[in-house]
Every structure is written in C-alpha cells, then in structure tokens.
Amino acid sequence: MHLLVIEDDARLVRLLKRLLSQDRHVVETAMTAEEGLEIATSDLGLDAIVLDVGLPDKSGFEVARALRKKGSQTPILMLTARDSVNDRVAGLDAGADDYLVKPFAYEELLARLRALGRRPPTRKSTSLRAGHIELDESTRRVLVAGKPVDLSQREFSILECLLRRPGQVLSRDQLLDYAWPYGVALTPNTVEAYIHLLREKLGNDAANQVETVRGVGYRLREG
Numbered sequence: 001m002h003l004l005v006i007e008d009d010a011r012l013v014r015l016l017k018r019l020l021s022q023d024r025h026v027v028e029t030a031m032t033a034e035e036g037l038e039i040a041t042s043d044l045g046l047d048a049i050v051l052d053v054g055l056p057d058k059s060g061f062e063v064a065r066a067l068r069k070k071g072s073q074t075p076i077l078m079l080t081a082r083d084s085v086n087d088r089v090a091g092l093d094a095g096a097d098d099y100l101v102k103p104f105a106y107e108e109l110l111a112r113l114r115a116l117g118r119r120p121p122t123r124k125s126t127s128l129r130a131g132h133i134e135l136d137e138s139t140r141r142v143l144v145a146g147k148p149v150d151l152s153q154r155e156f157s158i159l160e161c162l163l164r165r166p167g168q169v170l171s172r173d174q175l176l177d178y179a180w181p182y183g184v185a186l187t188p189n190t191v192e193a194y195i196h197l198l199r200e201k202l203g204n205d206a207a208n209q210v211e212t213v214r215g216v217g218y219r220l221r222e223g
Contacts, residue, residue, distance in 0.1 A: 006036035071138035
C-alpha cells in the first residue's frame, strides 16, 4: 500500500516508517497539518492516510474535514490518545474511516489498514447513479428524482456501497465493513435498522430499488 503518516511525534514517525517499509509499504510522512494536506492532495495515488488528532498547527479533525471538502476519498485511519465516545464520534463525523487509540499494537494498525484496503476502490467519477438515485461522493449529496435527501453518515455510506455494485447482492458483513470502522461493537440488527431508515428517507420509488435478498443481504436494483 502507498501510505501517508501525518504525525508530530518524530520518534513514532520514524518507527512507523521503518516498520511499514519493512512490510513493503511505500510511506510518505508529514509532521504538520499543512504539510500533510499538501501531500494528501497531490497526485500520489495514496491508499490510506494515518492521521494523528493532536497536530501542532491544526487538529486531525480539521485535516479530515478539509480533505473530504476537497473531494478526497482516501481512507483515513485516525490516531489519538483520547478514548471517549465523543472523541471517536467527532473523528468519524469529520470524515475518518477508522479510529485507533494510542498506545496501540503495530499488528492492530496493520489489520486496520488491511481492512481499509479491502474496501471498494474509489471511482474516478464522483457521481454514482441508479434509477431514481444520484449520489455525489465529492459533495456528499444525494438526489432522488432530482430532489435532495438528507442522510446520516452511516446511511450515506450504506447507499454508496450499494451504488458501487448495482445489481450485486451484498452481505450484511460487507455493508458493516464498508460503513463502520473496524472493531466497533454492533448488534446483528444494525444493518437492518439502517436499511429501514434509508428506505424511509429515499421515498417509495427509490426505496423499492433497495431489495432484501432473504438470508443473504441486500441488492440495489439499477432501475
């Protein structure tokens, strides 16, 4: 994987670069938010960003929000010493895909990066369409028959995953892996509950495009 580590702890940066390079990853590093943003928005083809919350010039939350505002879809794994629910929610709402609390085991960092790497690749086009539904990844807007629909982050991610593979049956585990960070404890009915909310917001015609495949998962009908 081609990785960018944005972290102001010089010792940790050196350690991560050495270990990740030994595991045959290509590693870019930055020790400030501004330097990280410059590298992250250049045309390097990054596979993932490891982003510390406590940077000297801007917070990692601000960096994540700036990247998403610029249309970057590169997966972000956020590092922090903060372990409160509010901090984790703030990171995810800012646009992070996963959250790892310091101190952490290197093996867990690798596992989380592998999980991010298994997610469907970003398409060059930022617009995904099927039937009545249009989703713009860069602006995070959803239109149904031309009218805007307000979705939560998880509802948006589930719909995005379905739109990336129209006509294909996706299991509940696949949707969980895509829409939620690694290691979050969820009940068996989580996906069903969010699909129900998503259908309600999409309205009758578009809701019918989200089909339940009994005993397997869900499929988005193309038209």
